[in-house]
Amino acid sequence: xxxxxxxxxxxxxxxxxxxxxxxxxxxxxxxxxxxxxxxxxxxxxxxxxxxxxxxxxxxxxxxxxxxxxxxxxxxxxxxxxxxxxxxxxxxxxxxxxxxxxxxxxxxxxxxxxxxxxxxxxxxxxxxxxxxxxxxxxxxxxxxxxxxxxxxxxxxxxxxxxxxxxxxxxxxxxxxxxxxxxxxxxxxxxxxxxxxxxxxxxxxxxxxxxxxxxxxxxxxxxxxxxxxxxxxxxxxxxxxxxxxxxxxxxxxxxxxxxxxxxxxxxxxxxxxxxxxxxxxxxxxxxxxxxxxxxxxxxxxxxxxxxxxxxxxxxxxxxxxxxxxxxxxxxxxxxxxxxxxxxxxxxxxxxxxxxxxxxxxxxxxxxxxxxxxxxxxxxxxxxxxxxxxxxxxxxxxxxxxxxxxxxxxxxxxxxxxxxxxxxxxxxxxxxxxxxxxxxxxxxxxxxxxxxxxxxxxxxxxxxx
Amino acid sequence: xxxxxxxxxxxxxxxxxxxxxxxxxxxxxxxxxxxxxxxxxxxxxxxxxxxxxxxxxxxxxxxxxxxxxxxxxxxxxxxxxxxxxxxxxxxxxxxxxxxxxxxxxxxxxxxxxxxxxxxxxxxxxxxxxxxxxxxxxxxxxxxxxxxxxxxxxxxxxxxxxxxxxxxxxxxxxxxxxxxxxxxxxxxxxxxxxxxxxxxxxxxxxxxxxxxxxxxxxxxxxxxxxxxxxxxxxxxxxxxxxxxxxxxxxxxxxxxxxxxxxxxxxxxxxxxxxxxxxxxxxxxxxxxxxxxxxxxxxxxxxxxxxxxxxxxxxxxxxxxxxxxxxxxxxxxxxxxxxxxxxxxxxx
Numbered sequence: 001x002x003x004x005x006x007x008x009x010x011x012x013x014x015x016x017x018x019x020x021x022x023x024x025x026x027x028x029x030x031x032x033x034x035x036x037x038x039x040x041x042x043x044x045x046x047x048x049x050x051x052x053x054x055x056x057x058x059x060x061x062x063x064x065x066x067x068x069x070x071x072x073x074x075x076x077x078x079x080x081x082x083x084x085x086x087x088x089x090x091x092x093x094x095x096x097x098x099x100x101x102x103x104x105x106x107x108x109x110x111x112x113x114x115x116x117x118x119x120x121x122x123x124x125x126x127x128x129x130x131x132x133x134x135x136x137x138x139x140x141x142x143x144x145x146x147x148x149x150x151x152x153x154x155x156x157x158x159x160x161x162x163x164x165x166x167x168x169x170x171x172x173x174x175x176x177x178x179x180x181x182x183x184x185x186x187x188x189x190x191x192x193x194x195x196x197x198x199x200x201x202x203x204x205x206x207x208x209x210x211x212x213x214x215x216x217x218x219x220x221x222x223x224x225x226x227x228x229x230x231x232x233x234x235x236x237x238x239x240x241x242x243x244x245x246x247x248x249x250x251x252x253x254x255x256x257x258x259x260x261x262x263x264x265x266x267x268x269x270x271x272x273x274x275x276x277x278x279x280x281x282x283x284x285x286x287x288x289x290x291x292x293x294x295x296x297x298x299x300x301x302x303x304x305x306x307x308x309x310x311x312x313x314x315x316x317x318x319x320x321x322x323x324x325x326x327x328x329x330x331x332x333x334x335x336x337x338x339x340x341x342x343x344x345x346x347x348x349x350x351x352x353x354x355x356x357x358x359x360x361x362x363x364x365x366x367x368x369x370x371x372x373x374x375x376x377x378x379x380x381x382x383x384x385x386x387x388x389x390x391x392x393x394x395x396x397x398x399x400x401x402x403x404x405x406x407x408x409x410x411x412x413x414x415x416x417x418x419x420x421x422x423x424x425x426x427x428x429x430x431x432x433x434x435x436x437x438x439x440x441x442x443x444x445x446x447x448x449x450x451x452x453x454x455x456x457x458x459x460x461x462x
Numbered sequence: 463x464x465x466x467x468x469x470x471x472x473x474x475x476x477x478x479x480x481x482x483x484x485x486x487x488x489x490x491x492x493x494x495x496x497x498x499x500x501x502x503x504x505x506x507x508x509x510x511x512x513x514x515x516x517x518x519x520x521x522x523x524x525x526x527x528x529x530x531x532x533x534x535x536x537x538x539x540x541x542x543x544x545x546x547x548x549x550x551x552x553x554x555x556x557x558x559x560x561x562x563x564x565x566x567x568x569x570x571x572x573x574x575x576x577x578x579x580x581x582x583x584x585x586x587x588x589x590x591x592x593x594x595x596x597x598x599x600x601x602x603x604x605x606x607x608x609x610x611x612x613x614x615x616x617x618x619x620x621x622x623x624x625x626x627x628x629x630x631x632x633x634x635x636x637x638x639x640x641x642x643x644x645x646x647x648x649x650x651x652x653x654x655x656x657x658x659x660x661x662x663x664x665x666x667x668x669x670x671x672x673x674x675x676x677x678x679x680x681x682x683x684x685x686x687x688x689x690x691x692x693x694x695x696x697x698x699x700x701x702x703x704x705x706x707x708x709x710x711x712x713x714x715x716x717x718x719x720x721x722x723x724x725x726x727x728x729x730x731x732x733x734x735x736x737x738x739x740x741x742x743x744x745x746x747x748x749x750x751x752x753x754x755x756x757x758x759x760x761x762x763x764x765x766x767x768x769x770x771x772x773x774x775x776x777x778x779x780x781x782x783x784x785x786x787x788x789x790x791x792x793x794x795x796x797x798x799x800x801x802x803x804x805x806x807x808x
Contacts, residue, residue, distance in 0.1 A: 073794050075658060079785035086591045088569045089784035101793045126571045157591075 012196075013189050020185030028178035032170050039166035043159040044131070047084050051133035052118050054081055055152040058093065059137040062150075067142040071100060077152075085158020090125060092151045100148070108134040108151050115147075128155040195219050203229070211237040241306075248302035251295040258295065262288045293366075297426040300359045304430050308437035312353040318389050318459065319346030319382055321354065325361050326380055329369060337375045344382035348389045351462040352438045360434035361391065363427040364442075364455050368395040371453075384461060388440070392456040399446055399453045428455075435459065490542035490551075495535065498522075502530030506741040509547070510557035511540045511648070512728070513682060516706060516762050524748050531741050539679065540647030547572055552735040554742035557728065557749075559600070559700070560647035562786040564729045568593040569787065573731040576743055580750040588727060588753075588766050590782045595746065596727035597753030599769030599779050601701040602652045604717040605685060605708075610637065610694035611715070619721040620662045627669050634673050637694040639684045640806075642677035644799060648726065652698045654789040654798060655780050656724050667805040670697070675806060689713050698724075706762035725769050725779040 057077040063070050071093060081089050092102035112119045112134060119134040132153040138145050195218055202216060213230040262285055269281045322344045333340045350357075368378050376396040383390055432442045440459035447454050494514050497505075498521055510517065514537060521533055536553075538546065540560035547556055547567050558564050567573055573593040581595055588596040604623070606616075610633060617623040627634050641649020656663045676693065678684045681703045684696040689711055701716070708714045730749055732742045753766045769779040780786070788794060 070797075071793050072797050073788045073791045075785055075788050078788050079781075079783065082781070082783035082785065087784075088571070088591075089787060090569075091787075101791055128571075 013193050016189040016192070017182075017186050020189065021182045024178050024181035024185065027181070028174040031177070032167075032174040035170035035174075036163065036167040039170070040159070040163040043162040043166075046162075047131055047154065047156070047159050048120055048133065050080055050084060051120075051131060051152050051154060052135065054078065055118075055133050055135045055150045058091070058152065059135050059148070059150045062093075062137055062139050062148055064139050064141040064146075067144075069095070069100060069139055069141050069146060069148060073101075081152075081154055084154065085161055087155040087158045088126075088128060088130075090130065090153040092149075094149050094151075095146050102151075106132070106151055106153060108132055108149070110134075111149060112136050122156075125153060128157075130155050131159075195222060199226070211240075244302040244305050247298050248306075251298040251302070255292055255295045255299070258288050258292045262292070294426070297363065297430060300363065301426050301430050301433070304356055304359065304433045304437070307353055307356050308433060311356075311437050313351045314354060315462070316350050316352055316354050316357065317346050318348035318350055318357075318391060319344040321358060322361060322380055322382055322391055325358055325365060329362065329365055332366070333369050333378070336369065336372070338369055338372055339377040341377055341379045344380060344391070348382055348384065349462050350389060350438070350459050352459070353434075356434040356437065357457075357459075360431040361457060363430050364393050364457065367427045368393050368397070368453075368455070371395065372397040387461050389459050389461055390443075390456050391459070392443075392454055394447060394452060394454040396450070396452040399451055400444065431455075431457065490538050490546045492536055492538060494537035498525055498533040498535065500525065500528070500530050500532035502532070504530065504738060504741050505532040505534050506554045506738050506745055507534045507536070507552070508555045508557065508745070509536050509538060509543055509551075509553040510555075511538065511543055511559050512557060512763070513537060513703075516703065520749070520752060520761060520763075524745060527748070528744060531744065533745070539645070541645065544647065547733050547735070550735060552737060553733050554736040554738045555730060555745055556733050557730045558647075559726060559728050560651050561594075561596075561727050561729050561780060561782060562651050562790055563647050564594050564731055565590065565782060565784075565786045566790055567733070568731060569784070572734050574734055574736065574739060576732055576739075576746065578743065578747050580747040580754070583754055584750060584766065587779070587782065594729050594731050594782060595750060595753075596729050596766055596779075596782065597749045598702065598728040598763040599766050600726050600728060600764060602656075602698040602724045602726065603701040603704055604719060605688050605696045605699045605704045606715050606717050607688045607691050607694055608713055608715050609691050616717060618718065620660075620666055620719055621721070623717075623719070624662070624666055624669055627673060631673060634694055636674045636676065637692070638670050638673050638675045639678055639687060639693045639696040640670065640675055640698055641684075642679060643802060645679050648681075648700070649698065650789070650795075650798075651726060651780070652724055653802065656698070657798070659722060659724070662721075664801075664805060666697070667802065671806040677806070685714065700726075702763050727766070727769070727779050727782065728763065729782075 054077045057074050057080075058071070061071055061074050061077075078089060081087070090103045090106050092104065092106040093100045094102075094104075106125060108119060109121045109123060109132075110119045115136055115138055117136075121132045121134075123130060123132060125132075130153040132151055134149055134151040136147055136149050138147050140146075199216065199218055199222055202214060211233045213233060214226060216226070218226050265281050265285045265288065269278060269285070272278055272281065323342060326340055326342050330340060365378070365380065372378060372395045378396075379392075379394045381392050381394070428442065428444075435441050435457055438459055440457065443454075443456040443458055445454045445456070496514060499505075514535065517535065521535065525531070525533065540558050540563055543556060543558050544560065544563035544567065547553065548570070556564070556567070568590060575592040577592050581589060581592060584595060614626065614630070614633070615622075617626050627638070641652065643650040643653045653663070676687075678687075678696075681700040684693065684699050685704055685707050687693040688696050689707070691713070695717070704714065704716055708716065730746055732739055732746065736742055752761060752763070755765045756767060757765075789798060
């Protein structure tokens with residue numbers, strides 16, 4: 001398809017409009033041609049009839065006086081020919097042997113077969129095309145029947161003028177109908193495509209994780225598409241759910257044995273005495289901890305995905321939540337001599353799913369502790385602005401490397417400067433997903449006054 | 463067409479004469495002729511039935527506006543004019559009062575089509591195929607001698623005229639004049655159209671025949687004889703000529719007959735044989751301008767607007783159309799002249 005053809009035929013609406021316009025143009029041309037030929041035909045027949053009437057009137061005026069055939073041309077015979085238009089008129093009244101009167105050289109190419117018949121012909125006479133009508137009548141001259149031919153001919157400019165006038169009118173009307181048809185065609189096209197456009201709009205307006213079936217009234221032609229789309233979304237949803245269930249199940253099954261491995265390793269740590277062996281066991285315990293933490297995050301992630309589909313709307317005090325989570329992570333922080341400063345005065349009311357939000361905040365705070373060097377401070381602050389609550393976690397760690405911050409929130413994506421720190425890359429993804437489900441988002445910023453990173457949970461206040 | 467052999471012979475003859483003498487005077491009798499030379503070389507040859515006395519003021523106006531164009535003006539009878547053009551004599555403009563003969567010339571292909579602002583301005587009934595153009599509308603009237611009608615009532619209809627003629631044969635015997643329609647094309651046109659309109663025409667004709675009516679070729683002579691008192695009444699005289707004479711001769715009076723009126727259109731056409739068609743078109747346009755003027759004054763020939771639209775009234779001007787051919791048919795002419803002779807030439 002050429003570029004121009006694509007512009008015109010690439011859209012159903014334009015394609016329909018163009019096709020309808022072409023059809024309308026063809027029909028308009030056809031109707032104009034038909035009216036024109038009918039008009040010509042009608043004008044010609046009218047002329048024929050007037051000529052026949054004229055010739056018949058003349059034939060009826062023939063009479064005989066003794067042996068001679070006499071004729072007085074009736075005035076009306078020629079007066080009626082004026083009706084067609086300003087046309088030249090010729091006539092001839094003749095027997096088989098001689099011309100009685102009229103134009104002697106006006107010879108009909110054919111004669112009527114029988115009395116009462118009419119011979120009609122078109123020929124060129126004195127430089128013009130003429131229509132010639134011949135009738136015949138038998139007059140009794142003395143005792144002898146004589147056949148007299150009466151021919152009347154007329155030029156055809158009147159016929160041409162009448163049919164040209166009608167043809168012009170027909171052309172104007174046809175063009176008008178064409179324009180009307182194009183306009184109506186465009187309206188009809190737009191109206192026919194409206195359900196399709198609104199259907200497409202409804203699909204486009206869907207959120208990225210909204211896999212509910214579409215419930216709409218659609219025209220019959222679109223219902224197979226709607227059904228197919230709904231089946232596709234249903235299968236997709238099931239498949240996503242299955243994989244999340246599988247991950248959750250897998251994480252859960254890994255965590256339990258890991259806990260038992262850790263307990264055994266702890267016991268072993270107390271029983272061995274060589275420093276080398278103690279070091280080895282501590283590494284085992286740390287690896288198990290990280291694995292357990294990753295499995296926990298996978299579980300959290302699956303939980304977020306699952307719970308976000310049917311989000312609970314419980315009243316929550318964000319200050320209270322921050323306090324609880326901070327308290328629960330206090331031991332972990334203490335292991336690295338990190339001071340957790342909580343600056344959150346309640347109540348900060350929001351509505352949502354407490355489990356999800358706890359999980360989000362815990363992941364953010366856990367991250368901060370993990371990436372902070374020993375003997376530093378982490379500040380948790382809560383403040384509100386513009387109908388939103390901002391719960392920020394600021395550390396004094398290595399901060400973010402020089403890279404686009406939004407990408408850090410992608411699944412399994414880790415910063416470039418995280419060497420030697422074990423992590424899954426799921427923490428920020430979980431937080432972001434949980435916040436988005438609540439209509440909020442996660443802000444990653446680098447503070448201008450000093451080292452470290454600042455991660456803020458932004459949530460709409462209720 | 464009526465006499466093909468003679469026609470061909472005459473046209474050959476006419477062509478020869480024209481070719482040799484550069485003048486078209488062979489096939490017809492010239493009543494009057496005058497050359498109005500122009501400053502340039504162009505000379506338009508006009509053949510006309512209108513008397514020089516009537517037409518000269520117009521020609522002078524034309525030459526004041528177009529001094530470089532000369533006009534060669536030939537006056538002939540309408541029958542001769544028709545015969546000359548049909549036989550191929552070369553003229554640039556043919557002006558005739560016999561509209562039936564003019565129509566026949568155009569119908570038989572002897573006229574050129576011409577269109578201009580002036581021809582388009584004419585009412586549709588005053589032109590035919592852009593070939594024949596009317597520039598006057600002139601009624602046929604009866605002119606009476608005031609002296610001979612002294613003390614007599616003025617008849618207002620033809621019925622009253624018949625009664626008067628019948629009652630006073632001592633006044634009207636040998637003192638009624640009309641066209642000899644055997645020689646006058648215009649007289650024939652008036653007679654046939656009047657006979658078609660009303661049977662009074664035949665009653666009047668029979669009465670005129672009994673009174674010993676005198677027959678004339680032309681309106682001017684009839685008016686002359688009415689003026690001198692030789693005629694008491696001239697019937698079917700060209701109204702324009704009569705009006706022009708009455709304006710300077712108080713011995714004459716036009717009889718206002720109210721029952722009906724036969725109105726003729728004086729027409730002009732450019733013959734197919736014209737050699738100065740451009741000059742003829744200039745003269746024709748000027749003539750039509752005269753024919754389209756809104757006042758009757760300023761020229762003896764009344765404008766086209768003097769007539770009513772033929773569609774609007776019962777007795778409009780004679781219609782320019784194929785019906786005019788009817789009385790030109792030789793059989794019809796023969797039969798009409800027969801009846802007319804029976805009535806008038808007893």
